[in-house]
Amino acid sequence: MDVAYTSEVLARVRATNPLVQCLTNSVVTGFTANVLLALGASPAMTDVPRESGPFAEIASAVLINTGTPHAEQRNAMAEAAKAAHRAGTPWVLDPVAVGSLPVRTALARGLLDFRPTAVRGNPSEIIALAELGGGGRGTDAIDTPDDALPAGAALAASCGAVTAVSGRVDLVTDGTRVIRSASGTSLLTKITGGGCALGAVTAAFLAVAGADRSGGEPADGPGAVLNATAAATVVYTAAAEMAAESAGGPGTFAGLFLDALAAVDTADIERRAALS
Ligand SMILES: Nc1ncnc2c1ncn2[C@@H]1O[C@H](COP(=O)(O)OP(=O)(O)OP(=O)(O)O)[C@@H](O)[C@H]1O
Numbered sequence: 368m369d370v371a372y373t374s375e376v377l378a379r380v381r382a383t384n385p386l387v388q389c390l391t392n393s394v395v396t397g398f399t400a401n402v403l404l405a406l407g408a409s410p411a412m413t414d415v416p417r418e419s420g421p422f423a424e425i426a427s428a429v430l431i432n433t434g435t436p437h438a439e440q441r442n443a444m445a446e447a448a449k450a451a452h453r454a455g456t457p458w459v460l461d462p463v464a465v466g467s468l469p470v471r472t473a474l475a476r477g478l479l480d481f482r483p484t485a486v487r488g489n490p491s492e493i494i495a496l497a498e499l500g501g502g503g504r505g506t507d508a509i510d511t512p513d514d515a516l517p518a519g520a521a522l523a524a525s526c527g528a529v530t531a532v533s534g535r536v537d538l539v540t541d542g543t544r545v546i547r548s549a550s551g552t553s554l555l556t557k558i559t560g561g562g563c564a565l566g567a568v569t570a571a572f573l574a575v576a577g578a579d580r581s582g583g584e585p586a587d588g589p590g591a592v593l594n595a596t597a598a599a600t601v602v603y604t605a606a607a608e609m610a611a612e613s614a615g616g617p618g619t620f621a622g623l624f625l626d627a628l629a630a631v632d633t634a635d636i637e638r639r640a641a642l643s
């Protein structure tokens with residue numbers, strides 16, 4: 368995974384406007400849609416039963432985020448995950464507050480049966496999803512990304528997912544390889560949805576990553592999911608870093624971040640990527 372691949376996948380998103388179906392929490396819905404639009408993707412918050420399943424079959428990718436999982440949305444999530452799995456639509460699970468709250472913990476663990484392409488969350492959520500810990504403090508983490516490495520390996524083994532763990536240094540793993548990305552800004556933690564919108568951006572990148580929907584060899588090679596997931600983090604955090612340079616605080620940062628997502632280019636990515 369390198370800067371050239373990151374720029375190439377970003378260009379594909381902008382050229383093809385992948386349709387990203389989001390079943391996400393009520394706090395971050397508008398922000399998430401704006402982040403996808405700024406990036407060049409096309410959001411659709413299709414999250415009611417009898418629509419979510421059929422839509423997941425035609426969407427380019429699906430995001431399921433458990434932040435505010437009301438009963439109807441839980442049913443829609445199960446329907447969408449099942450349909451995405453059946454149709455070969457890449458889908459991302461963001462297990463918000465899993466571990467510390469019981470309803471979403473059961474929901475998210477059940478959704479693993481439908482083999483998410485990637486799981487994205489903070490360290491405590493990832494550890495709890497893999498049943499290796501009890502979760503964080505509500506939506507906040509109490510663990511570090513490296514603490515979640517065994518959980519990433521467990522999720523790769525149990526459902527084949529690539530795992531992206533957020534923190535000061537973000538980490539992406541397929542259970543064997545680990546990519547760390549140190550770009551970004553703590554201002555992302557001072558606006559709501561800083562992590563949730565990254566889940567949607569990850570879905571957009573997976574949509575264009577050359578993964579074969581029939582389960583065959585991905586056009587971008589066997590590491591396509593790992594590389595595209597890491598590329599999403601690099602673009603997202605590079606844009607956040609650009610926004611932070613002229614932000615006066617969380618309020619102006621949010622707007623400048625959308626501007627930066629629309630503007631970020633190869634030179635910006637080259638300057639700001641901090642991969643190891
Ligand atoms: N301590 C930190 N310093 C700098 N950047 C950080 C820090 N923690 C997180 N980030 C950045 O913020 C992004 C979002 O991560 P965060 O851990 O806040 O997600 P989250 O808890 O799932 O967010 P939310 O549930 O509020 O959407 C990460 O991708 C990372 O780049």
Ligand SMILES: Cc1ncsc1CCO
Binds near residue numbers: 435463559563
């Ligand atoms: C604040 C909050 N509560 C449930 S979901 C959410 C958005 C950030 O995870």
